[in-house]
Amino acid sequence: xxxxxxxxxxxxxxxxxxxxxxxxxxxxxxxxxxxxxxxxxxxxxxxxxxxxxxxxxxxxxxxxxxxxxxxxxxxxxxxxxxxxxxxxxxxxxxxxxxxxxxxxxxxxxxxxxxxxxxxxxxxxxxxxxxxxxxxxxxxxxxxxxxxxxxxxxxxxxxxxxxxxxxxxxxxxxxxxxxxxxxxxxxxxxxxxxxxxxxxxxxxxxxxxxxxxxxxxxxxxxxxxxxxxxxxxxxxxxxxxxxxxxxxxxxxxxxxxxxxxxxxxxxxxxxxxxxxxxxxxxxxxxxxxxxxxxxxxxxxxxxxxxxxxxxxxxxxxxxxxxxxxxx
Amino acid sequence: xxxxxxxxxxxxxxxxxxxxxxxxxxxxxxxxxxxxxxxxxxxxxxxxxxxxxxxxxxxxxxxxxxxxxxxxxxxxxxxxxxxxxxxxxxxxxxxxxxxxxxxxxxxxxxxxxxxxxxxxxxxxxxxxxxxxxxxxxxxxxxxxxxxxxxxxxxxxxxxxxxxxxxxxxxxxxxxxxxxxxxxxxxxxxxxxxxxxxxxxxxxxxxxxxxxxxxxxxxxxxxxxxxxxxxxxxxxxxxxxxxxxxxxxxxxxxxxxxxxxxxxxxxxxxxxxxxxxxxxxxxxxxxxxxxxxxxxxxxxxxxxxxxxxxxxxxxxxxxxxxxxxxx
Numbered sequence: 001x002x003x004x005x006x007x008x009x010x011x012x013x014x015x016x017x018x019x020x021x022x023x024x025x026x027x028x029x030x031x032x033x034x035x036x037x038x039x040x041x042x043x044x045x046x047x048x049x050x051x052x053x054x055x056x057x058x059x060x061x062x063x064x065x066x067x068x069x070x071x072x073x074x075x076x077x078x079x080x081x082x083x084x085x086x087x088x089x090x091x092x093x094x095x096x097x098x099x100x101x102x103x104x105x106x107x108x109x110x111x112x113x114x115x116x117x118x119x120x121x122x123x124x125x126x127x128x129x130x131x132x133x134x135x136x137x138x139x140x141x142x143x144x145x146x147x148x149x150x151x152x153x154x155x156x157x158x159x160x161x162x163x164x165x166x167x168x169x170x171x172x173x174x175x176x177x178x179x180x181x182x183x184x185x186x187x188x189x190x191x192x193x194x195x196x197x198x199x200x201x202x203x204x205x206x207x208x209x210x211x212x213x214x215x216x217x218x219x220x221x222x223x224x225x226x227x228x229x230x231x232x233x234x235x236x237x238x239x240x241x242x243x244x245x246x247x248x249x250x251x252x253x254x255x256x257x258x259x260x261x262x263x264x265x266x267x268x269x270x271x272x273x274x275x276x277x278x279x280x281x282x283x284x285x286x287x288x289x290x291x292x293x294x295x296x297x298x299x300x301x302x303x304x305x306x307x308x309x310x311x312x313x314x315x316x317x318x319x320x321x322x323x324x325x326x
Numbered sequence: 327x328x329x330x331x332x333x334x335x336x337x338x339x340x341x342x343x344x345x346x347x348x349x350x351x352x353x354x355x356x357x358x359x360x361x362x363x364x365x366x367x368x369x370x371x372x373x374x375x376x377x378x379x380x381x382x383x384x385x386x387x388x389x390x391x392x393x394x395x396x397x398x399x400x401x402x403x404x405x406x407x408x409x410x411x412x413x414x415x416x417x418x419x420x421x422x423x424x425x426x427x428x429x430x431x432x433x434x435x436x437x438x439x440x441x442x443x444x445x446x447x448x449x450x451x452x453x454x455x456x457x458x459x460x461x462x463x464x465x466x467x468x469x470x471x472x473x474x475x476x477x478x479x480x481x482x483x484x485x486x487x488x489x490x491x492x493x494x495x496x497x498x499x500x501x502x503x504x505x506x507x508x509x510x511x512x513x514x515x516x517x518x519x520x521x522x523x524x525x526x527x528x529x530x531x532x533x534x535x536x537x538x539x540x541x542x543x544x545x546x547x548x549x550x551x552x553x554x555x556x557x558x559x560x561x562x563x564x565x566x567x568x569x570x571x572x573x574x575x576x577x578x579x580x581x582x583x584x585x586x587x588x589x590x591x592x593x594x595x596x597x598x599x600x601x602x603x604x605x606x607x608x609x610x611x612x613x614x615x616x617x618x619x620x621x622x623x624x625x626x627x628x629x630x631x632x633x634x635x636x637x638x639x640x641x642x643x644x645x646x647x648x649x650x651x652x
Contacts, residue, residue: 006571030639030641031639031641031644032451032452032632033631033640035636035641036639037547037638037639037640038547038638038639039546039547040546057637058549058637058638059527062549063546066546066602100581205355207372207381207551207556208552209551209553209556209583210551210552210586210638211551211552211553213551214549214550214551215549215551215637223587227586227587227588227591227592232567235567235569236380236565236567236580237381237382237567237569237578237580238382238580239382240556267549267551267553267637268356269553269557269635269637270371271373322573323652
């Protein structure tokens with residue numbers, strides 16, 4: 001039976017041969033084992049370099065904006081397909097310009113989880129199902145993939161894409177039974193502990209490198225609000241108030257849009273759980289409006305619709321009225 | 327002059343230093359105030375650059391009222407000792423100093439800070455100071471360099487200030503200790519030569535590198551986030567902003583990144599480095615051509631932070647090589 005990596009290369013070859021796209025956005029190997037890179041692949045020679053990533057933190061859909069005007073193919077696990085769907089619905093790209101090779105996703109590994117447990121890894125063998133073998137200078141060890149998955153993949157609801165042109169036969173990871181477990185952990189904290197969490201994780205560590213913003217496939221504004229200078233909406237230093245403003249506005253701009261790919265969190269050099277903020281808002285959108293981003297091309301965008309039955313209890317004045325305060 | 331201190335006296339030494347000035351030791355993410363314990367596991371993500379070019383440097387205070395004159399501010403930094411600095415990070419400060427020697431803020435902070443370096447004994451796979459032409463045992467940029475060998479610490483003061491940082495318990499080194507120190511230093515540099523690419527880059531025509539076609543391919547994966555520039559111990563670019571609350575304001579200096587669109591945004595609206603490629607190219611041209619031509623050495627100390635932390639898998643050696651071979 002063909003290995004996962006071979007299936008990927010075979011599919012890429014066919015796409016180019018049949019002229020279904022002018023190129024493919026795919027992962028290739030980088031300079032070391034933890035380093036994988038998204039590349040624009042358009043020749044036979046380049047196809048031989050395509051890999052399925054073990055770590056693949058970034059979302060290839062993020063690179064569509066760099067290649068506007070080209071018809072492109074992407075390997076699409078659930079989160080990539082969802083990001084593409086949102087981009088199509090928001091008018092950023094056209095459906096016919098993207099060829100989606102659906103991939104039932106085995107989940108991506110977290111290099112930091114591996115490095116923390118085994119600081120001296122020199123080689124990794126990944127079966128892209130359940131098992132992983134690592135080699136250090138002194139030993140070789142069999143591990144379970146699930147113990148080293150990125151948190152965002154561990155709690156992923158849609159490893160299988162809903163939208164695709166072709167679907168590769170593979171098993172993929174099972175959808176998480178408790179996708180909001182980490183969000184609920186924070187929600188369950190007392191308000192002072194919750195603000196301490198925000199302070200300790202975000203405000204005292206973030207260096208405003210904007211990797212989370214730039215890694216996001218759905219952050220595509222030509223000029224971001226943080227870059228505005230006339231007027232400057234936000235201070236440029238690492239002052240906690242400005243850091244808080246940045247993270248909260250970023251999260252709100254993704255409310256009902258975030259596809260939970262986790263690229264923001266994977267990009268953060270400080271491992272700040274930035275994806276939890278957008279996931280929390282995804283949970284709100286689901287519970288209040290029964291909406292999940294990027295699952296269907298037909299369903300209108302969350303912010304383009306209004307129903308009489310839409311809940312309004314998040315509106316503060318509404319609550320104050322109930323309490324007879326206004 | 328070389329001194330010997332028993333390894334078990336390390337805590338005494340730190341206590342001695344703590345009485346002299348505010349003492350900082352390496353943490354996982356940054357240098358942190360000494361609180362009775364110390365580890366030297368790895369380089370902190372943020373280099374000691376943070377102490378000299380802080381994330382927020384107030385330069386001027388002003389009032390938004392007619393006739394009010396602004397007031398120049400100057401920092402009043404405490405005396406500080408930074409302990410456990412790597413040779414690469416210390417050398418980086420000598421490079422920054424070439425550019426900032428006239429700067430009041432940098433100079434004051436530099437004067438009030440002592441750097442105690444710890445020699446790296448083992449070769450690491452992700453850093454390469456020697457390739458950038460740095461001898462990590464020269465003590466360049468440090469006030470005192472120490473080396474940990476078995477149960478001994480060998481202390482080598484580099485500057486006059488460094489001599490005052492040697493604890494009274496330290497004994498003058500015996501000839502065999504001196505021989506040991508020299509041997510370790512010699513062994514470290516065995517078969518490690520400055521990269522031949524640097525020589526090639528010096529000779530290459532600037533515009534040939536600038537106009538080369540490889541930039542498009544190599545810059546493709548780059549997200550243009552600020553991780554590499556903010557974690558880099560040598561990147562020194564800044565921006566100046568006004569923080570105004572009501573009628574009062576502060577003009578502050580903050581670190582900036584050439585990866586950002588805002589970095590070159592003109593007041594007219596024109597931006598000479600609009601494209602991600604242009605911004606990517608500038609960073610490497612600055613480090614390995616403009617600075618090299620101006621000062622005779624590259625603006626890189628080989629700490630490896632950019633390579634290890636780049637979410638897009640960019641590796642600077644690929645670029646140096648391409649620049650040298652074009």
